[in-house]
Amino acid sequence: MTPTTAKTQPRAKATVRPTDRWWQRRALRIHEKLLQAFGEPTWRNPLPPIDELVSTILSQNTNDINRDRAYTALRQRYPTWEVVRDAKQESVIDAIRVAGLANQKGPRIQNVLREITAERGNLDLSFLSDMPLEEARSWLTKFNGVGPKTAAIVLLFSLNRPAFPVDTHIYRVTGRIGLRPLNMTVEQAHAHLEKLLPPETYYAAHLNLIRLGRELCHPRKPDCPNCPVRKLCDYEPKTQPS
Numbered sequence: 001m002t003p004t005t006a007k008t009q010p011r012a013k014a015t016v017r018p019t020d021r022w023w024q025r026r027a028l029r030i031h032e033k034l035l036q037a038f039g040e041p042t043w044r045n046p047l048p049p050i051d052e053l054v055s056t057i058l059s060q061n062t063n064d065i066n067r068d069r070a071y072t073a074l075r076q077r078y079p080t081w082e083v084v085r086d087a088k089q090e091s092v093i094d095a096i097r098v099a100g101l102a103n104q105k106g107p108r109i110q111n112v113l114r115e116i117t118a119e120r121g122n123l124d125l126s127f128l129s130d131m132p133l134e135e136a137r138s139w140l141t142k143f144n145g146v147g148p149k150t151a152a153i154v155l156l157f158s159l160n161r162p163a164f165p166v167d168t169h170i171y172r173v174t175g176r177i178g179l180r181p182l183n184m185t186v187e188q189a190h191a192h193l194e195k196l197l198p199p200e201t202y203y204a205a206h207l208n209l210i211r212l213g214r215e216l217c218h219p220r221k222p223d224c225p226n227c228p229v230r231k232l233c234d235y236e237p238k239t240q241p242s
Contacts, residue, residue: 020195027179027196027205030229034208037228041207049125049158050081050116053140056150057109058099070099081123085113108145115143129159136161148190156206162199165206166190169213176217178234 047055054074059067077095078084084092093106116123128136133155140151152165166174166189174180180192197205216223224230224238 023179024196026232027193028201030177030179030232031197031201031205031208033229033232034212035204038208038211041204041211043157043203043207046157049128049154050113050123052154052158053112053125053146053150054081054084054109056153057105057112057145058096060101060105060145060150062100066099070096070102073098081113082117085110085117085123105145112143112145125154126159128155129161133161133163137163148187152190156202162194162202164190164194164197164202166193167210169217170206170209172219173209173213173217176222176235177229177232 046052055067055071058070058074062070073095074084074092077091078087087110089107089110092110093102096102096106096109099105113123116125120127128139131139136155136159137148137151140146140154141148149165149167152163155161155163156165166186170193171186171189174189174193175182175184179196180189184192193205194202212227212229216227222235222238224233224235227233230238
């Protein structure tokens with residue numbers, strides 16, 4: 001009998017994974033393009049850390065306008081954070097109602113203020129400036145309602161520490177344009193983006209990516225024709241000029 005010859009199966013192509021340096025080069029090019037398009041951004045004047053912490057808790061699941069209204073109402077009703085801490089829960093909830101989810105945010109803010117006071121004896125968070133970065137991040141996130149984004153905002157904007165906050169816009173945009181793996185979680189994206197960019201770029205990169213997400217890279221119908229990083233973007237079904 002003639003022996004049967006087994007058919008040779010085609011060898012699968014090896015998957016080439018981007019290296020860290022590839023990600024970093026790509027991130028810098030996108031950052032530079034956004035700087036050319038939007039310029040060097042400036043956010044509002046930095047708040048003290050405890051103020052920023054409360055403001056960021058208020059910002060959860062709402063927009064900047066309602067966050068600022070709730071923050072202003074809270075400060076107008078109570079002269080100090082100690083008074084907020086010790087106030088009646090219903091009164092705090094009423095003051096911040098415009099921010100939405102007030103029944104959750106009010107008790108959350110008061111509990112954080114109480115826990116900080118119990119541990120530190122006051123509400124001064126300036127000591128976080130001298131703490132190693134990861135210890136400072138862990139210290140903040142141990143409080144219920146303070147996640148990686150909230151901690152990073154306090155560290156970056158109030159304490160000038162090298163942390164990269166990832167909000168909804170940044171998470172969506174970085175996945176779409178190809179600055180992170182699509183299967184990466186939002187929690188993982190914080191550390192990933194911090195590795196991609198030099199610390200001195202975090203402030204501008206954070207704000208410009210948010211602007212890109214708000215003005216052009218919309219969730220449902222991105223304005224690809226006017227996007228400054230269109231040629232660098234991985235998004236395949238790019239929208240066309242109308």
